[in-house]
Amino acid sequence: MAKTKENSTKEPVRVQRTGGEPIEKQLWKAADKLRKNIDAAEYKHIVLGLIFLRYISDAFEDLHTRLKNGKGEYTGADPEDKDEYKAENVFFVPEIARWSYLQSKAKLPTIGKEVDNAMDAIEKDNPSLKDVLPKVFARGNLDPTSLGGLIDLIANIALGDAKARSADVLGHVFEYFLGEFALAEGKKGGQFYTPRSVVELLVEMLEPHKGRVFDPCCGSGGMFVQSEKFVANHHGKVNDISIYGQESNQTTWRLAKMNLAIRSIDSSQVKWNNEGSFLNDVHKDLKADFVIANPPFNDSDWSGDLLRKDGRWKYGVPPAGNANYAWIQQFIYHLSPSGIAGFVLAKGSLTSKTSGEGEIRKQLIEARLVDCIVNLPAKLFLNTQIPACLWFLSRNKANGKFRNRTDEILFIDARNEGRLINRRTRELSQEDIARISETYHKWRNSPTPNPSQEGNISPGLSLKRGKVASGKGKKSLLGEGGSKSREGYRDIPGFCCSASIERVRELDYVLTPGRYVGLPDDEDDFDFKERFTSLKKEFEEQLKEEEKLNALIKENLKKVKLV
Numbered sequence: 001m002a003k004t005k006e007n008s009t010k011e012p013v014r015v016q017r018t019g020g021e022p023i024e025k026q027l028w029k030a031a032d033k034l035r036k037n038i039d040a041a042e043y044k045h046i047v048l049g050l051i052f053l054r055y056i057s058d059a060f061e062d063l064h065t066r067l068k069n070g071k072g073e074y075t076g077a078d079p080e081d082k083d084e085y086k087a088e089n090v091f092f093v094p095e096i097a098r099w100s101y102l103q104s105k106a107k108l109p110t111i112g113k114e115v116d117n118a119m120d121a122i123e124k125d126n127p128s129l130k131d132v133l134p135k136v137f138a139r140g141n142l143d144p145t146s147l148g149g150l151i152d153l154i155a156n157i158a159l160g161d162a163k164a165r166s167a168d169v170l171g172h173v174f175e176y177f178l179g180e181f182a183l184a185e186g187k188k189g190g191q192f193y194t195p196r197s198v199v200e201l202l203v204e205m206l207e208p209h210k211g212r213v214f215d216p217c218c219g220s221g222g223m224f225v226q227s228e229k230f231v232a233n234h235h236g237k238v239n240d241i242s243i244y245g246q247e248s249n250q251t252t253w254r255l256a257k258m259n260l261a262i263r264s265i266d267s268s269q270v271k272w273n274n275e276g277s278f279l280n281d282v283h284k285d286l287k288a289d290f291v292i293a294n295p296p297f298n299d300s301d302w303s304g305d306l307l308r309k310d311g312r313w314k315y316g317v318p319p320a321g322n323a324n325y326a327w328i329q330q331f332i333y334h335l336s337p338s339g340i341a342g343f344v345l346a347k348g349s350l351t352s353k354t355s356g357e358g359e360i361r362k363q364l365i366e367a368r369l370v371d372c373i374v375n376l377p378a379k380l381f382l383n384t385q386i387p388a389c390l391w392f393l394s395r396n397k398a399n400g401k402f403r404n405r406t407d408e409i410l411f412i413d414a415r416n417e418g419r420l421i422n423r424r425t426r427e428l429s430q431e432d433i434a435r436i437s438e439t440y441h442k443w444r445n446s447p448t449p450n451p452s453q454e455g456n457i458s459p460g461l462s463l464k465r466g467k468v469a470s471g472k473g474k475k476s477l478l479g480e481g482g483s484k485s486r487e488g489y490r491d492i493p494g495f496c497c498s499a500s501i502e503r504v505r506e507l508d509y510v511l512t513p514g515r516y517v518g519l520p521d522d523e524d525d526f527d528f529k530e531r532f533t534s535l536k537k538e539f540e541e542q543l544k545e546e547e548k549l550n551a552l553i554k555e556n557l558k559k560v561k562l563v
Contacts, residue, residue, distance in 0.1 A: 024176040030153050031177075034146045040184035044177070045134040045251075046142065050154050051174050052133070052258040053118065056091040057099035063090050082125065091129070091261075094121045103155055106148035112138035115147070128268065131250075132257045174262050178220055178255070183425065194219060194294040194344070195380055197418070197428035199226045202292055202342045204437035205372075205392065210240040211289025214334055216277040217327075218245035218270060221256035223292045228265055244269045244283050248276035277330060278323075279303050291331045291341035297386050298346050299323040315363040319355030324348075329360075332369065332393060338401070340371070340394045347375065347387035350511040362509045365409070365501065369393045372410040372440055375513040377418040379426040389513075392440070403445040407501045410443045411513035412436055413494065439496050442489035494520025 035043050067079040077084055085092040095101060097118035105114045115137035123129050137147060157173055179196060203226045215223045224243045231238050243265065247253040253272035260267040271282040304320035307313075312333045318325040324345055331341045350373065352358065364370055374390040381388060398404045417432040428436075491497045497516040507515055 024173045027153060027157065027173060028177060028180050031150060034150050034153070036143065036146060038141055040181055042136070044181040044255075045136055046147075047150065047154075047177060048174060048181075048255065048258060049119070049134040049136075050115070050150060051157070051177065052262055053097070053102075053115075053122075054099050054154050054157065055174075055262045056122070057093050057097070059090050060085065060093040061098065061100075063088055089264075091122065092125045094125055097121045099155070103151055106151040108148075109144045111144050111148050111151070112142060115151075129257070129261075132254050134254070174259060175222075175225065178222075178259065183422075194222050195425075195427060196222070196226075197433065198294070198344065198376070198380055199223055201374075201428060201433045201436060202344075202390065203227055203230050204433055205374075205390075205440050206290055206292060206340060206342045207441075208241055208290040208292070209234065209236050212242050212244060212286065212336075213290045213292065214244045214283065214286060214288035215291070215293045216246050216281075216283070216330060216334070217293055217295045218247050218256055219252055219294070221245070221259040221265075221267070221270065223294075224256075224260060224265060224267075224270075225263055227290075227292070228263060242269070243267070244286055244288065246271050246273070246277050246282055248272070248274055250274065276302070278307060278326060281330075283334070286334055287336040287339065288334050289336050289339050291334055291339065292343065293327070293331065293341075294344040295323070295327040297324075297388070298348070302326060315367065316356055316360035318360065319357065321355065322352075322357070324352075325357050325360045328364070328391070328393075332364075332395075335393070335395045338396045338399055340392065342390060342392045344376075344388055345391055347389045347512075349391075350389060358509065361511065364393075365504055365509055365511075368397055368406050368501075369395070370409050370511070371397060371405070371444070372412065373511050373513055374412045374436060375415050377415050377426055377428075379420070379424060380418065380428070405444060408498050409501070409504060409511075410440060410496065410498050411511075411516040412439055412496045413513040413517045415514075439489070439492075443496075443498060491517075493518050 031047050038046070063085060064079050067074050067077040067084055070077055082092045096114075102111075102114060102118060105111055108114070116135045119133040119135050119137075123131070123133055136142075175196075199222045202223070207230070208227045209231060213224065213227050218224065224245065227241060227243070228238055231241055243260075245256070245267075247256060247270070250272055253270070256270055257267050260270065269283070273280050273282060300321045300323075302323035304318060304323065304326060307326075308317055308320075312329050313326075314332070315329060316325070318329065327343070327345070328349075331343060335341055349357070349361075352361075370391070371394040372390075372392040374392075376388045376390060378385070378387060397406045414428075414432070414436055417436070418426045418428045420426050489498065494517055497513075497518070499516045503516070504511070
């Protein structure tokens with residue numbers, strides 16, 4: 001893979017617009033037209049495979065040109081020597097797989113076979129890509145003319161951008177297409193894709209600046225991509241984090257390998273086996289600084305009956321019919337002594353007492369592992385309508401990095417955040433993500449990521465006196481006093497509350513944020529008597545209207561004559 005810059009300080013990719021619309025959206029619309037009768041689940045491998053092929057070909061051609069020119073450190077280099085590319089962490093692309101060659105064949109009826117041969121040749125010359133690339137281009141349901149059109153379409157990605165930025169642009173397009181395919185597939189899409197706003201929120205709250213990042217159910221690798229973006233955006237060194245992952249679905253694992261490769265992220269420790277993390281933990285000795293994950297909700301088919309005496313169940317044996325508390329203990333097992341974990345679970349995990357889950361939750365709380373709970377809005381996830389939440393666990397809540405919060409848990413109720421992007425799907429805005437993550441950082445006294453900012457408010461968060469401008473009527477992180485309140489955390493009724501362990505005990509170890517944060521202050525103006533009187537009057541009028549309509553119907557029925 002192409003080298004990752006040691007001191008990457010690149011800005012987030014902004015793909016050029018033409019005609020007022022981002023190019024990735026134009027590309028998606030054009031690619032979707034070419035799809036015709038192919039199912040989205042199959043078509044994604046065709047499109048994403050071609051984008052990946054274009055990426056590795058660009059990286060290869062760039063180094064090939066430098067080797068061919070033979071200047072400076074490349075004096076006397078052989079541009080066809082595979083070792084030259086290996087030394088630079090660039091995939092070697094044989095001649096029949098180079099983008100220029102394939103584009104020259106795009107109008108031929110045999111283009112599908114040409115692309116399949118290209119994928120085979122790349123895997124043969126690059127062992128790390130073995131069994132990763134799709135070979136689906138010669139299938140009968142893919143019209144050669146449409147495939148040729150798709151190749152021409154992808155050939156135009158990043159036109160007008162500097163060559164050095166083409167990988168960033170292709171990576172951005174790859175990520176965008178992953179999300180669009182997930183939307184197109186609906187429930188099935190959720191099996192390989194966690195919505196970007198949820199991933200961003202997890203990463204912003206965890207702040208993985210440096211260390212080992214682990215996801216034992218990594219899907220298409222979105223958590224890793226966002227972690228790398230976080231480091232780059234905060235002017236850190238991308239090489240300061242190393243990633244470890246596991247995925248049981250081979251098709252999804254292939255997407256992850258391509259997604260990471262196109263970002264020049266080392267995926268050598270992202271492994272696949274069909275047994276999964278519980279039965280065959282390929283990183284069993286790993287102790288990670290950060291665990292970040294979105295495991296399957298309420299999974300009943302996790303082979304729990306075979307693992308009743310497993311050593312990972314330190315806080316209680318999870319029920320064989322639900323993997324939620326197995327996942328929690330899997331994450332804890334892999335945390336380093338100062339590690340922290342952030343993950344998505346079904347909201348039922350906060351209250352369930354069936355099959356010993358309530359006792360396990362009690363043990364986790366009493367062990368001072370639970371750091372923060374976030375209640376999420378509905379409709380964020382593509383594959384389920386089950387209400388969801390975020391858990392944050394910390395191995396050492398008394399460490400010197402943040403303040404000692406051993407006997408506290410932060411509860412955030414974000415049910416009312418986000419906006420609908422279509423009838424079925426909601427997403428969190430950047431303001432929502434900033435509001436939630438900065439509440440957590442203030443509570444644990446996290447150092448501000450950018451010392452030039454006053455307090456620890458992100459540059460993109462618009463502030464007004466006493467309010468965060470992320471939605472009408474939303475409460476302030478700053479308080480009514482404005483900037484003087486920026487430096488510290490405070491409870492906000494209806495949104496966040498720092499509760500003592502004693503209070504959690506009083507509520508029988510239930511972790512639902514709504515039980516702790518209470519009602520928003522602006523609901524204090526609600527006048528029950530006035531509202532009840534109004535509704536009663538409206539109801540009585542409707543009853544009178546119903547009576548009139550019933551009488552009219554009876555009169556009309558009398559006029560009906562049966563022959």
